[in-house]
Amino acid sequence: MNKAAVAHPASGGEQDGLPVPRRHWALAAIWIAVTMAVLDSSIANIALPTISAELGASPSSAVWVVNAYQIAIAMLLLSMASLGERVGYRRVYLSGVAVFACAFLGCALAGSLTALAIARFIQGFGSAAIMAMNGALIRHTYPREGLARGIGYNALVVAISSAAGPSVAAGLLAIATWRWLFAVNLPLAIVSIAIGIRALPEARGGATRFDLPSALLNAVTFACVFMIGSDMAHATASLRTAGFAALGTMTGVILVRRGRRDENPLIPLDLIARPALRLSYLSSITAFAAQMIVLVTLPFRFQTGLGLSHVEIGLLITPLAVGTAIAAPIAGRLAGRPSSGPLAGIGMFVVALAFLSIALLPASAGLIPCAVALAIGGMGFGLFQTPNNRIMLTMAPQRRSGAAAGMLATMRIVGQTCGAIVAAAILRIDGTNGALPLFVASTFALVASVFAGARSQVSRMRLED
The missing domain is CATH 1.20.1250.20 (MFS general substrate transporter like domains)
Structure with missing residues (x-):
């Protein structure tokens, strides 16, 4: 170098x-x-x-x-x-x-x-x-x-x-x-x-x-949330789960109260208070939840319903990531333009339609239409993720870049955890061969689209003001 x-x-x-x-x-x-x-x-x-x-x-x-x-x-x-x-x-x-x-x-x-x-x-x-x-x-x-x-x-x-x-x-x-x-x-x-x-x-x-005390409180709170999610996902909810809920609630409340007195709180309440950022966080959670529901449940559907091997399942799901890889840099070039506001909402609407189309595909349709729908869904996710991430990073003050990046990653983890819990619940209720997970994932994607569209409207009004 x-x-x-x-x-x-x-x-x-x-x-x-x-x-x-x-x-x-x-x-x-x-x-x-x-x-x-x-x-x-x-x-x-x-x-x-x-x-x-x-x-x-x-x-x-x-x-x-x-x-x-x-x-x-x-x-x-x-x-x-x-x-x-x-x-x-x-x-x-x-x-x-x-x-x-x-x-x-x-x-x-x-x-x-x-x-x-x-x-x-x-x-x-x-x-x-x-x-x-x-x-x-x-x-x-x-x-x-x-x-x-x-x-x-x-x-x-x-x-x-x-x-x-x-x-x-x-x-x-x-x-x-x-x-x-x-x-x-x-x-x-x-x-x-x-x-x-x-x-x-x-x-x-x-x-x-x-703030070391807040860091410890944060660690306990999120550990409790994860353990509750794990118990729910594996259908092992018990008194232990209730104990985690009580402890996590207590530490979370104390953490938020401490944050209200801090200029740079560990839980970035100052960022959450901004409407555009709050809507971006909500759209990120619901978008990643939709993606995780599909990633968790679709392999079961392919294996039990179509008898595919693990290698075949991996190849069939790959177009979802490939579609994102194709669309993400394109979205990056479009996201900086004034007319790009609705891009994230449109992207998640495409994802919702892609997941819905897979749910409605007849068994005789074969694998190619499913792979194509997953690729289109991946492209929609790429169109959503880049502009949404840009908002989460750039609408925070420069001095809060670390908090903004931390929230971006945290929303992804929270969304994936929620998606895994919902997926596990659906698999217990509907079995492994039904289309219910795809309908639910499509609904989550549509909600993410609504949040992203509302955020776009808030951002536009802010620019006009």
């Missing part, structure tokens, strides 16, 4: 993006880490049956390899966002990548399911830092006029990584043990850190302190 290109760091967010070629190096560091995180989620899910068999664990116990990771992310996302505003986005991001890399080694060397779950929990710490800082770093890397395009390219990287995940996992498992699924990511982490140290912007937000 050219030393001259990285000799002068961004000055605390005052500079409008990074100069070229430093900008390109910074994006390389960001996208390598994002690719690593997305691939890790995909390959861990694919490897669960193999891990369960080799470590002598039951399938229900093996799920904790995924749950431990998700709980850690949910607990720490907003705390990492707040920490980034205090000590700097680059420092938190690179620390997260380093923790992620060390945890990869722990996963690869784990000799029991407990050790693997602990390593995955620690890995969730690193992933939370990466996810919480990703949007803030993108915002400080791109100039303002190119930010929408940058968000679109970031969504493209995520979509390609998601689409490639099952194939990468299947290929590695065909030639090596499951441990290599984790070890193979170590070189990527090292490269991301080496580039990021020299190229990432050194911006930070306006926070003057890190």
Whole structure:
């Protein structure tokens, strides 16, 4: 890398993006880490049956390899966002990548399911830092006029990584043990850190302190929410679930009360109070819930109704991610234009129609119409995600970039968790071969479209004023 290109760091967010070629190096560091995180989620899910068999664990116990990771992310996302505003986005991001890399080694060397779950929990710490800082770093890397395009390219990287995940996992498992699924990511982490140290912007937000009590309250609250969701999804609700609900409610109330007295609260009440941002958060939750309902239930429908193999199911669902990868950069180019306001709402309306069409397809229609509908739905999601993410990042003050990025990632996790809970409930009620999940997912997508359309109207009125 050219030393001259990285000799002068961004000055605390005052500079409008990074100069070229430093900008390109910074994006390389960001996208390598994002690719690593997305691939890790995909390959861990694919490897669960193999891990369960080799470590002598039951399938229900093996799920904790995924749950431990998700709980850690949910607990720490907003705390990492707040920490980034205090000590700097680059420092938190690179620390997260380093923790992620060390945890990869722990996963690869784990000799029991407990050790693997602990390593995955620690890995969730690193992933939370990466996810919480990703949007803030993108915002400080791109100039303002190119930010929408940058968000679109970031969504493209995520979509390609998601689409490639099952194939990468299947290929590695065909030639090596499951441990290599984790070890193979170590070189990527090292490269991301080496580039990021020299190229990432050194911006930070306006926070003057890190509120440790609020961070602890936040961790307990989100851990309780996740455990309640897990119990509901697995139909194991009990007195323990009620205890989690009581504890989570108490810590959540205390956390909100503390936030009302803070200028830069860990729970960003100042951002939630803005109508356009609030509607964007709601549209993000419902959009990701719709997507997750389909991703969870459609494989069951394909397997029980059509008798497809796991490989065939993976290939059939891939067009959803491919469609997003195609549309996201296009949406990035359109999102910065004054006429692009309705783009997100139109995108989710397309998603709703795509899911509805799959639900109405007769069994004799074959697989191609379903694959085409999923690709169209993916394109609609790409048209939605880029402009919606742009609003969530840019309508927050520059000094609150970390909080804005943290909320963006948190809304995604909340939406996915809600979608998984709804999907599990539908599967218990309607079985694995019905079309009810697709009708429900279509409804969620339509609600997301309404929220996005309302947000577009609010934003337009604000510009007129």
